[in-house]
Amino acid sequence: MSASTIAPGSRAQELFERDLRQVHTDTDRLFSWLLLAQWIAGIACALWLTPLAWAGDQSSVHPHVLAAVFLGGVITSLPFVLARTHPGAPITRHLIAAAQMLWAALLIDLTGGRLETHFHVFGSLAFIAFYRDWRVLATATAVVAVDHAVRGWFWPRSVFGPGAVAGWRWVEHAGWVLFEDAFLIPACLRGLAEMRKIAERTALLEDGKAHTELEVIERTRELTAANHSLAQNEAALRTANNDLHAASAQHKALHEKLVVASRMAGMAEVATGVLHNVGNVLNTVNVSARVLADRLHNSEVPSLARAAGMIRDNRAALGSFLETDDRGRHIPSFIVEVSECLVQDQRELESEVEAIIAGVEHIKQVVCMQQEHAKHKSQFEPVNLAEVVESALRLQQESLSRHGVEVVRSIEHVPAVPADKHRVLQILINLITNARQAMENSPHRRLTVTVAHRTVDGAPFVCIDIADSGVGIPAENLTRIFQHGFTTRSEGHGFGLHSAAVAAQALGGSLTPVSGGPGLGSTFTLSLPATIQPGVTAPSGELCTES
């Protein structure tokens, strides 16, 4: 980039001039100390090399010492003062350049014209190039040229020695200085060009920075506004939070009330369930008890007692009575028939008594389960589902028989599954009771119970199908049938299927209804995992059989 690319008065030009002025100022200050050092060094050199001038046996201060002190002082003083008081001014650096060249001449003389001291001239020129001002180099070169020209003209021996030299010898000396200038001046110009580049880049950066700062200010303003808004929102949130805390406290109080109310309601619901379950079993027990009572009422025991009375009345002539009397001749065969009837009655009564005992045992288990539920305890154990199915059918046998229900079994040999036996039993009693009720108005009443091993979604399950030939379930009710309180019977409560479905889920299984529609019967399938499912815990709660 040339100087012309920087517009006059532009920021880049301003920066360039500022930096260049700084370079001039710094170099002036550097030279001020160098001049001072040179002065001291010149005096030291004179004192060391030529302290005294001798004339016979008398000595005096050598003129070199005086020259170093006074002539060196004159050369140094003005540029030194200007460098300290007017650093950066053009006159300062031009005077410094001239002083450096004069110091070179003085040092050469003080050192007896040593060839090595001439290097001071060229070193000084390089140093002067620090100004990056070719004009200063021109001044230094001019001083050298004029010094050689003037002294060469008027006193050639003082600069070229005592030998005769041509009049143009000063040109040769100045030429070597120009030779160095030929390198230093382009270096100065190159340095200036680089400074201009730097100035232009700095100006660009400043411009970018200014834009960035404006952007930052704008964004900061926005952020401040956002912060203000956030503060307002925070205050609002804090207020809302306080309200929420208050509401939470109220909610907590209400919750506690609700917990109490729920507990009471739960207890009522559980009590209802227990009563239903116990009630169902009591129905069975009641039926068995009635059967037992009927059997006892219709027993042949009184007939046997009458026969025994006739034998007692005719004990004295028992033989003739049994052989001759019309009633006596029938007594032996009568006793045989009565005994056979009694044996039959005994068998049936024993069966009914067993049913009553089983019912009472189940009632006991329901009560125990409720107690365990209250303690949040339940027991998973390997359960043979075929046995549980048989238990459920046995408990419902009298009821099913009384309603003329044909029971069909299709029970595979399945492995024991981990489950709560009584909970499964309650589910099955509910389903069988539900099926029996669904078939009350059906001409053909058939209950098909199937136990099979199946795979659902890759997992092994044992499934129990309770299929009836009853009224069936409309499609729209299939999704509602397990809802709490849902029932199609006027005397129903909607507890049985709901609690059965809940219990099936608690066991890690499921309860699903299938029906072809009204009049086509229905099938409920209880699916229980053949192995313990992760996350399944011992179930709690109780079941209610639909009544």
Add this chain to the structure above:
Amino acid sequence: MLLGTGVLIAYDFTPGHAAGINTAPADIALDPAMPTLVMVVHPGCTCTRASLAALETIARTHEGRLSIHVFASQPRGVRATSIAECRQAVEQTIPVASFEARPAADLNTDFQTDTSGTVFLFSPEGRVLFAGGITASRGHEGDNPGLQHLLESIATGQATAGHPVFGCPLSVSADACIRDQECPK
């Protein structure tokens, strides 16, 4: 500054008094086989260093072909150590040279010179081949016409022109005569 420069130049480039002689003094032991070079110096003069440096170069380049004698004056104010230092310098830098200190008056009588740094080159027969200084100015080393003439005389055995002597006066009177420019011829 111009005045100072002028004074300095005048000091450096004003030659001393050296009338010169035509034949070697009688008490100088001339070498019959080679030229004899005699240098007269003031032991305290700083200019002597430049003259001895030039003489050292000549001695080194003409070893075995030149007999060299250095005579130092004995001014009263000059410390004895200065003469000893001068002797040591000669012996160290120019080992082939002999060194002898003499009163300035004797040197003035023998060599008709009162300026430190005066050099004489005598032929084996005692004829003066060169008489003058061999420095460009006071205390300034380097090539100069006096040195060239001396080397030419050594090389050819012929007499050459003399050269001004830039050095300290060997005596106060000589200094005065230089200042007043009334030195005896």
